[in-house]
Amino acid sequence: xxxxxxxxxxxxxxxxxxxxxxxxxxxxxxxxxxxxxxxxxxxxxxxxxxxxxxxxxxxxxxxxxxxxxxxxxxxxxxxxxxxxxxxxxxxxxxxxxxxxxxxxxxxxxxxxxxxxxxxxxxxxxxxxxxxxxxxxxxxxxxxxxxxxxxxxxxxxxxxxxxxxxxxxxxxxxxxxxxxxxxxxxxxxxxxxxxxxxxxxxxxxxxxxxxxxxxxxxxxxxxxxxxxxxxxxxxxxxxxxxxxxxxxxxxxxxxxxxxxxxxxxxxxxxxxxxxxxxxxxxxxxxxxxxxxxxxxxxxxxxxxxxxxxxxxxxxxxxxxxxxxxxxxxxxxxxxxxxxxxxxxxxxxxxxxxxxxxxxxxxxxxxxxxxxxxxxxxxxxx
Amino acid sequence: xxxxxxxxxxxxxxxxxxxxxxxxxxxxxxxxxxxxxxxxxxxxxxxxxxxxxxxxxxxxxxxxxxxxxxxxxxxxxxxxxxxxxxxxxxxxxxxxxxxxxxxxxxxxxxxxxxxxxxxxxxxxxxxxxxxxxxxxxxxxxxxxxxxxxxxxxxxxxxxxxxxxxxxxxxxxxxxxxxxxxxxxxxxxxxxxxxxxxxxxxxxxxxxxxxxxxxxxxxxxxxxxxxxxxxxxxxxxxxxxxxxxxxxxxxxxxxxxxxxxxxxxxxxxxxxxxxxxxxxxxxxxxxxxxxxxxxxxxxxxxxxxxxxxxxxxxxxxxxxxxxxxxxxxxxxxxxxxxxxxxxxxxxxxxxxxxxxxxxxxxxxxxxxxxxxxxxxxxxxx
Numbered sequence: 001x002x003x004x005x006x007x008x009x010x011x012x013x014x015x016x017x018x019x020x021x022x023x024x025x026x027x028x029x030x031x032x033x034x035x036x037x038x039x040x041x042x043x044x045x046x047x048x049x050x051x052x053x054x055x056x057x058x059x060x061x062x063x064x065x066x067x068x069x070x071x072x073x074x075x076x077x078x079x080x081x082x083x084x085x086x087x088x089x090x091x092x093x094x095x096x097x098x099x100x101x102x103x104x105x106x107x108x109x110x111x112x113x114x115x116x117x118x119x120x121x122x123x124x125x126x127x128x129x130x131x132x133x134x135x136x137x138x139x140x141x142x143x144x145x146x147x148x149x150x151x152x153x154x155x156x157x158x159x160x161x162x163x164x165x166x167x168x169x170x171x172x173x174x175x176x177x178x179x180x181x182x183x184x185x186x187x188x189x190x191x192x193x194x195x196x197x198x199x200x201x202x203x204x205x206x207x208x209x210x211x212x213x214x215x216x217x218x219x220x221x222x223x224x225x226x227x228x229x230x231x232x233x234x235x236x237x238x239x240x241x242x243x244x245x246x247x248x249x250x251x252x253x254x255x256x257x258x259x260x261x262x263x264x265x266x267x268x269x270x271x272x273x274x275x276x277x278x279x280x281x282x283x284x285x286x287x288x289x290x291x292x293x294x295x296x297x298x299x300x301x302x303x304x305x306x307x308x309x310x311x312x313x314x315x316x317x318x319x320x321x322x323x324x325x326x327x328x329x330x331x332x333x334x335x336x337x338x339x340x341x342x343x344x345x346x347x348x349x350x351x352x353x354x355x356x357x358x359x360x361x362x363x364x365x366x367x368x369x370x371x372x373x374x375x376x377x378x379x380x
Numbered sequence: 381x382x383x384x385x386x387x388x389x390x391x392x393x394x395x396x397x398x399x400x401x402x403x404x405x406x407x408x409x410x411x412x413x414x415x416x417x418x419x420x421x422x423x424x425x426x427x428x429x430x431x432x433x434x435x436x437x438x439x440x441x442x443x444x445x446x447x448x449x450x451x452x453x454x455x456x457x458x459x460x461x462x463x464x465x466x467x468x469x470x471x472x473x474x475x476x477x478x479x480x481x482x483x484x485x486x487x488x489x490x491x492x493x494x495x496x497x498x499x500x501x502x503x504x505x506x507x508x509x510x511x512x513x514x515x516x517x518x519x520x521x522x523x524x525x526x527x528x529x530x531x532x533x534x535x536x537x538x539x540x541x542x543x544x545x546x547x548x549x550x551x552x553x554x555x556x557x558x559x560x561x562x563x564x565x566x567x568x569x570x571x572x573x574x575x576x577x578x579x580x581x582x583x584x585x586x587x588x589x590x591x592x593x594x595x596x597x598x599x600x601x602x603x604x605x606x607x608x609x610x611x612x613x614x615x616x617x618x619x620x621x622x623x624x625x626x627x628x629x630x631x632x633x634x635x636x637x638x639x640x641x642x643x644x645x646x647x648x649x650x651x652x653x654x655x656x657x658x659x660x661x662x663x664x665x666x667x668x669x670x671x672x673x674x675x676x677x678x679x680x681x682x683x684x685x686x687x688x689x690x691x692x693x694x695x696x697x698x699x700x701x702x703x704x705x706x707x708x709x710x711x712x713x714x715x716x717x718x719x720x721x722x723x724x725x726x727x728x729x730x731x732x733x734x735x736x737x738x739x740x741x742x743x744x745x746x747x748x749x750x751x752x753x754x755x756x757x758x759x760x
Contacts, residue, residue: 001381007632202612204599205619208592216585232582239585239631248628251619252387 091135136245183275471515516625
């Protein structure tokens with residue numbers, strides 16, 4: 001992992017020194033005004049000033065970050081001759097910053113990358129101050145952006161997208177609302193589950209590392225919800241968010257990602273929180289696919305949830321594992337059905353069709369339109 | 381981890397292309413003639429020739445690599461104006477290559493680094509073709525070298541020591557003798573155990589990743605011994621060797637390392653295999669220290685060995701964990717006492733004194749001369 005992680009209390013005060021290694025004119029990219037209310041903005045600006053770094057601001061990133069703001073950011077970087085980006089926020093802000101970063105040096109429209117019509121060759125160097133542990137974008141190769149026109153939510157994955165550094169102070173997550181904390185946990189767990197259900201045999205070490213990271217989130221998310229200022233629980237979740245998506249946990253295997261693609265359609269049409277969409281779709285996907293590899297679902301139940309194994313009827317064990325996952329997500333306040341998520345059932349066909357717009361989904365079990373619809377109905 | 385890992389069957393054929401990124405005149409560093417017998421040497425040379433890379437050879441690295449050969453390597457690099465190093469072998473060859481790499485640009489004697497009289501500022505870039513999964517040197521910050529005069533075995537640890545790339549083909553380990561396979565497993569496990577027994581609280585994710593990696597080695601080492609050409613088992617062990625020592629498993633904590641320091645004295649005086657020395661010293665160190673943090677030893681027993689927890693008498697559980705470790709190492713053909721290792725008991729005092737030559741050892745429990753002697757006696 002080439003991203004340098006700077007982890008611990010008060011580490012945001014080092015941001016000026018770190019960003020100066022990447023450039024001298026910075027785009028400061030962030031979301032809503034919450035970083036101003038919390039005082040984080042002031043501390044970052046003080047650190048930038050102390051390091052004599054010049055910067056131009058672009059706030060206003062929304063969850064499910066929008067292409068229009070990305071294009072505005074590209075324009076600003078070009079006009080102001082900015083040479084690096086500092087993202088302060090969670091996955092949406094970082095993904096938006098990555099899109100700006102690959103867009104600036106590209107002559108065409110940055111959306112061509114997301115439509116798979118072109119590949120980015122370079123990116124403005126990016127640093128991160130992480131405030132929401134969830135997407136893992138702080139060290140990942142991914143960026144997901146939504147184009148308002150046509151409600152298109154698409155992802156790109158390239159090595160050059162990894163941030164150069166990520167400043168991670170668990171204290172910055174003390175004020176996260178409970179729902180954001182829970183949705184973040186579901187996002188982290190989903191990143192692991194997408195990698196866990198694979199057709200590649202004999203990836204024992206990666207399996208066990210996946211199970212270890214899942215158990216850490218399962219153990220610590222309820223603690224963080226009960227005690228929002230518990231540094232240790234917040235720290236475990238924050239580090240898990242990075243390891244869940246920096247590709248350590250895909251070593252030697254092929255991930256699935258059908259669930260993410262189906263969830264992207266939920267987010268695109270209904271602008272739901274990504275983690276809450278995942279907590280609805282994942283159990284449905286599991287129920288749809290578990291017979292494909294019963295042993296793997298038994299392993300999931302026994303090793304992650306410590307389900308007492310039923311050797312006579314392994315299917316019971318597999319189903320109990322899925323049930324435990326649903327119970328856990330519900331216990332931390334997340335929806336596990338479309339109706340709990342507030343999504344009506346009148347556009348399921350449309351979502352299923354859109355989800356397979358670039359072809360069948362998944363690798364564990366191929367998911368076409370018919371299967372995507374079945375999964376959405378199971379989520380109902 | 382900045383080291384690029386190139387993993388899988390036949391990957392050694394890519395070595396010419398990879399080393400060319402580091403330089404054009406290479407020191408080819410290796411151990412005994414086994415790589416010539418196996419045909420690996422020929423395949424590497426063919427790949428170097430195909431990439432038009434010039435090289436000078438320096439073979440003859442022995443286990444517990446010697447300073448005299450390091451100094452010869454430094455001289456060759458300077459005279460032949462070599463600009464990078466390719467190490468083909470296990471930890472000894474890689475550690476020797478690291479020592480040569482930091483010695484070439486340094487005006488003084490490279491041994492000064494090991495004596496902590498100077499710090500290396502730069503290193504010739506180093507690539508690795510790994511043939512023995514054990515030391516984890518292929519991605520670590522460490523190098524251990526023995527100075528023949530005075531039987532001094534000393535270690536250095538610097539970020540700049542990490543190899544640029546590591547080519548890891550599990551097939552290359554099919555022909556390892558059973559004792560080397562077993563000693564490698566003990567070395568890997570010891571790297572994790574040194575990190576596991578820490579006084580830092582609340583490092584849950586790192587704990588679980590440690591336990592996962594230990595379980596992988598425990599599961600796969602007997603398979604590799606029973607079926608030397610089992611690719612999957614060999615692959616699990618090889619990847620575990622890297623993760624055990626690239627510092628992922630020390631995230632957020634302080635390691636102990638007293639056992640390694642005591643073992644270095646065994647190796648220095650009796651030239652024993654490092655992993656076999658560790659399988660003798662570690663259980664003794666554990667028996668000496670377990671009362672310092674009974675809970676942690678109970679966790680080790682329950683989570684790693686699945687010992688049935690005795691809630692009434694937790695000490696039984698802790699001791700059972702240590703017993704299981706000894707049983708396991710004995711079951712794969714390793715010594716667990718000094719006499720099994722062939723080390724007499726007439727120089728224990730001397731070893732204890734030498735071990736604390738730079739001050740007290742360890743961080744979990746401080747180990748002075750008296751404690752080091754007690755541990756060596758427990759190992760008797």
